[in-house]
Amino acid sequence: MLSVLKNRFEQGYRTCNYPKETPAVFPRYRGRPDINKDADHSVIQACADACPQDAIDVEKKRIDMGRCVFCGTCERVSGGAFVTFTDDFEISTAQRADLLTDGTLPDLARHSKQHFKKLFGRSLQLRQVSAGGCNACEADLNVLATPFFDLARFGINFVASPRHADAIVVTGPVSRNMKTALLQTYEAVPEPRVVIAVGSCPITGGPFYGSPKIAPGLESILPVDLFIPGCPPHPLTNLHGLLRFFK
Amino acid sequence: MKTFIPISNGGPMLRADIPHLPFDTFRTQALDIVKNGGKVVHFFAYEDSGILKFLMVLRTHELVVAGCDAPETYLSLTSECDPFHLFEREMAEQYGIRPQGHPWLKMVRYHKNIRNKPDVFNNDYTQDIPGAYDYYRVDGDDIHEVAVGPVHAGVIEPGHFRFNCIGERVLHLEIQLGYQHRGVETLLQQVTPKRLPILTENMAGDTTIGHGLCMAQAVEALASVAVDDGAKIIRTIALELERLANHIGDLGALCMDVAFLPPANYFGRIRGDFLNLSLLLCGNRFGKGLVRPGGVRFDLNDEVRKTLTDRIVELKPQVEHVLDLIFSASTVRARFEGCGRVSRDDAGHLGLVGPAGRASGLAYDVRRWFPTEWYGYLKVPENPKPSGDVYARALVRKDEVLQSLEMIQSLIDRPVTTRVVEGRMPTLPPDSLCVTLNEAWRGEVSHALLTDDTGHILRYKVKDPSFHNWNGLAMALRDTGISDFPLNNKSFNLSYCGFDL
Numbered sequence: 001m002l003s004v005l006k007n008r009f010e011q012g013y014r015t016c017n018y019p020k021e022t023p024a025v026f027p028r029y030r031g032r033p034d035i036n037k038d039a040d041h042s043v044i045q046a047c048a049d050a051c052p053q054d055a056i057d058v059e060k061k062r063i064d065m066g067r068c069v070f071c072g073t074c075e076r077v078s079g080g081a082f083v084t085f086t087d088d089f090e091i092s093t094a095q096r097a098d099l100l101t102d103g104t105l106p107d108l109a110r111h112s113k114q115h116f117k118k119l120f121g122r123s124l125q126l127r128q129v130s131a132g133g134c135n136a137c138e139a140d141l142n143v144l145a146t147p148f149f150d151l152a153r154f155g156i157n158f159v160a161s162p163r164h165a166d167a168i169v170v171t172g173p174v175s176r177n178m179k180t181a182l183l184q185t186y187e188a189v190p191e192p193r194v195v196i197a198v199g200s201c202p203i204t205g206g207p208f209y210g211s212p213k214i215a216p217g218l219e220s221i222l223p224v225d226l227f228i229p230g231c232p233p234h235p236l237t238n239l240h241g242l243l244r245f246f247k
Numbered sequence: 248m249k250t251f252i253p254i255s256n257g258g259p260m261l262r263a264d265i266p267h268l269p270f271d272t273f274r275t276q277a278l279d280i281v282k283n284g285g286k287v288v289h290f291f292a293y294e295d296s297g298i299l300k301f302l303m304v305l306r307t308h309e310l311v312v313a314g315c316d317a318p319e320t321y322l323s324l325t326s327e328c329d330p331f332h333l334f335e336r337e338m339a340e341q342y343g344i345r346p347q348g349h350p351w352l353k354m355v356r357y358h359k360n361i362r363n364k365p366d367v368f369n370n371d372y373t374q375d376i377p378g379a380y381d382y383y384r385v386d387g388d389d390i391h392e393v394a395v396g397p398v399h400a401g402v403i404e405p406g407h408f409r410f411n412c413i414g415e416r417v418l419h420l421e422i423q424l425g426y427q428h429r430g431v432e433t434l435l436q437q438v439t440p441k442r443l444p445i446l447t448e449n450m451a452g453d454t455t456i457g458h459g460l461c462m463a464q465a466v467e468a469l470a471s472v473a474v475d476d477g478a479k480i481i482r483t484i485a486l487e488l489e490r491l492a493n494h495i496g497d498l499g500a501l502c503m504d505v506a507f508l509p510p511a512n513y514f515g516r517i518r519g520d521f522l523n524l525s526l527l528l529c530g531n532r533f534g535k536g537l538v539r540p541g542g543v544r545f546d547l548n549d550e551v552r553k554t555l556t557d558r559i560v561e562l563k564p565q566v567e568h569v570l571d572l573i574f575s576a577s578t579v580r581a582r583f584e585g586c587g588r589v590s591r592d593d594a595g596h597l598g599l600v601g602p603a604g605r606a607s608g609l610a611y612d613v614r615r616w617f618p619t620e621w622y623g624y625l626k627v628p629e630n631p632k633p634s635g636d637v638y639a640r641a642l643v644r645k646d647e648v649l650q651s652l653e654m655i656q657s658l659i660d661r662p663v664t665t666r667v668v669e670g671r672m673p674t675l676p677p678d679s680l681c682v683t684l685n686e687a688w689r690g691e692v693s694h695a696l697l698t699d700d701t702g703h704i705l706r707y708k709v710k711d712p713s714f715h716n717w718n719g720l721a722m723a724l725r726d727t728g729i730s731d732f733p734l735n736n737k738s739f740n741l742s743y744c745g746f747d748l
Contacts, residue, residue: 004509007572010565011513026523026554028530028545050671052441069445071536076544076669085530128402132427134744135404136452136533139496142402143522146515160400175747177357177426178405180375181397207449210438213358213430231535232452235519 014147018236019243025234030070030085033063035103039082047074047082053200053209057100065091066099066203066217069231092228092241096219099203099229108244113225116194120166120246124156126196127165127189131182132214133172137199137232141169149235156242162186167194170222171232173201173208174215186222196226198238203227251276251311254304254682256617259468262678262697265302266313273301273315274324280305281328286598286611289682289695290334292317292342293706294362299342302708304682304695310617312682317342323349330598333714339367354380356425356747361433383421385411390418393729397426404743412729420724420732422717427747435707440672447694448535451711451745456482456489457687458709458745459538461694464619465681466540469696470673476621477665478542480658483621484555485525485534485543487651490688492521494602494644494651495566497740501641502573504734505582513569520562527554539670547663556659563652570645583638587723587735590635599719601690601712602647603739605630606639607719613686622686625654637731640738647688675702689713689742711745 016023025031041058048056051074055067063074063083074083093099094111130138144151145158159165162185174182186195195218200206202218209216218224228241249266268276281287289304299317304310317338323346324331333355335346340355343364354368366372370380384392391412397405405426411419431450435443447462448455460482467474499514522532529537529545537543547555573579589599594607604611610631614622630646632639677700684693690712699705720739724732 003568003572003575007509007513007568010568011516014516026527026530028528029526030530030536050441052445069449069535070531071445072530072544073670129398130402130404130427132429132744133404134449134452135742136449136455136535138402138404139453139522140532143515143519146519147512148516148519158402162398172427173429175427175429176375177428178397181405181426185398207442207445208429208431208434211430211434213428231449231531232533234532 015150015153016148018239023236025087025089025236027087029087029089029234030072031234032086032088032091032105033065033068033101033103034084034086035061035063035101036082037061037102039078043078043081047078050074050077053207062100062102064100064204065229066096066200066227067209068229069200069207089234089237090240090244091230091237092226092245094226094245096203096224096227099227108241112245115192116225116246119192120194122155124167124242124246125159125165126156126167126169127162127185128158128169128171129182129185131170131172131178131202132175132208133199133201137171137201140232140235141171141198141238143235144238149239151239154243154247162188163190165189167196169196169198170202170218171198173205173211174218174221176213179215179221183221194225195222196228196241197224198228198233200229200231203229206231248272249313251280251305251313253309254312256310257464257468257619257681257683259679259681262680265680268313268315270315270318270321273303273313274322276313277303277305278324278328280307280311281330287330287334288684288691288693289708289710290331290338291695291706291708292338292344293697295705299344302695310682317344320345320347322347325349329596333718343367354425356428358425358428380423382409383411383419385418387413389413406743410724410729415728415730417724417727417729417732420721422721424717424743424746427744429748431748432707432709436704443672444539444670450709450748451742452533453493454489454687454689454692454711454742454745456485456534456538457685457692458694459534460486460619460685461683461692463538463540464683465694465696466673466675468681468683469675469679469698470540472541472673474542475665477546477663479620480663481528481543481547481665482538483625484547484655484658485528485537486620486685486687487655488521488525488528489534491648491651492518492525493688493740494648495521497737498570498573498641498644498648500737501637501734502579504737505579507573507576507579510569510573513565517562517566517569520558524555524558527551539668540672541668541670542665544667544670546665546667547659549662552659552663559652559656566648566652570648574645580638582734583641584636586637586731587727587738588634588636589719589723591633593722594635594719597718597722598715600715601686601688602640602643603716603719604690605643606632607635608633613684613691617684619683619685621658625657637734637738675704677702687712690716709748711742713741713746716741717746
């Protein structure tokens, strides 16, 4: 018993003060890409050629954050002349089209559906479905329950049954073998229900794009309300998405 | 007479130098090696100019390789020797070849074979559900079945578990996976080379460094790309950070499953601190984007090294104290000890690797036996535990946590310099083979890369340690209370996506 108390004392209070204060992330973190629109065409082309995810639109000078895995190759190739990844982790959107970014993003709170805020703003129960996920997105959703992020203080919880849920949180590129289970889980959630796509996989197939064994994006199967990009999204990105969209 | 010949871990060789045996000789020799204690690292098929071939890599005190032409039907090796069982099922599914006399010829991942041959399992793939399968049944009035998954109660990956129980006692657990199948091996053979690092990093995201290293080492060996010492040290640190984060997370989760909540919460948080150290190093909490052929994309400059050192100095006593808290609690010991025992014999037959194998007394550790990167210069202790229960699996993790911390500290106590690489993929030589092994946190990860006569990838075979270990979990549940399933499951914590590919 004594060692339990001693440990408790040593651990101290660890919960971050987000969203009131923004916790610092280490400098090498790659968040929202900043784009230099005046970059030379050849530089942008070189970035596009090197991009393993083919996420760069050379003509429109945009990056598709739904395809991007934030590997930073384009920043390296252009020496920062076209793209620099900032420490801004607040990158979720309510529309797929908004992820095709020129470096700016609309305010998520103003684009979310207002009746969702009214219904779920004070209590939101989530059912997570991993549909081909690599366990990175799942891990960084799980971590929201740990003391540092403490998701429950916002009235948001992950629940065991879709019957208890208001929303499903989908990770993974929706493998063909998970499609039926995903649809059944969705149908088991009472209406009105929300669909949240976490990670580049459910948005575009992520690293597995082009595989015949996955869906070409969750949107081809279900209506998606909230897009949280990343590979995986930082837990703070998940937290921001949930808070700004529903609160 | 031609026989299996030794190869080195990460050593390139010409495909022409792989001993090509008559099938019967191949079969006899393989059985002989494995019956005498050898282990199967790879046993897979590939098509070479329209001819289907087998390739096998076995492990004794060294790695040995041989190949042969693959017959459409053949006398199963599993019928005489257990460790081949899943490899033969996988080949039957991937290529439509039939191992005669296989004792449990069942689909692995539920997909059509790539040669459009008649399906070995008589599956109708127009149906979506891999669960459409006759599960093993125990008959009797008092027997009941429990079906769990694919969608589980927690935030975890999908898989189906079918328990046959009498009362609380599990007589048999059958695990059916395949729900996560994304066609990774086929993709690896088809995509442009620039996608290779991203795909290998994401086939199992909690083993990003393990799989990333296997790919990078194979490409480096084949293309004769040199890696400097600094990069090797950074890669070793990254692999140990991955081990730390996962072991610590699992030890916390084990406490959660026995309702000892303080350490569950502490380790939940501390796990995140270790993930953040990977972020400190390369900008991603799982190490994605760090390892590339030729070295690493991020250096360990003095500023990063100082932060890393300070954080480890701060975290180490916290970790030690929480470990003490867990392992000195009699309530924890009471739940862990004797629960879900896998005997050394069974572990050997199943071919268990990694901490799960070590917990059943199999000392094998790639870092000691076939060291890569900087491990040749490090003291990696042996961690075998005799008891094979949840307690042993937790104890192995505990030992490895403390050892990893020491390894990292010894590696960062002096400056590390490396020339960072951009990560461009070199061209590969024609008609070559390379097999790489690394000890990831779950155990032996191995990739085998074969090129064709133009230097394109002919076959990319991936083996996650979970491929060996899932049957260990099924075995642990025999005669165990079904309420202890979560505890046993977490003590293995196997990969669904790494298995399903």
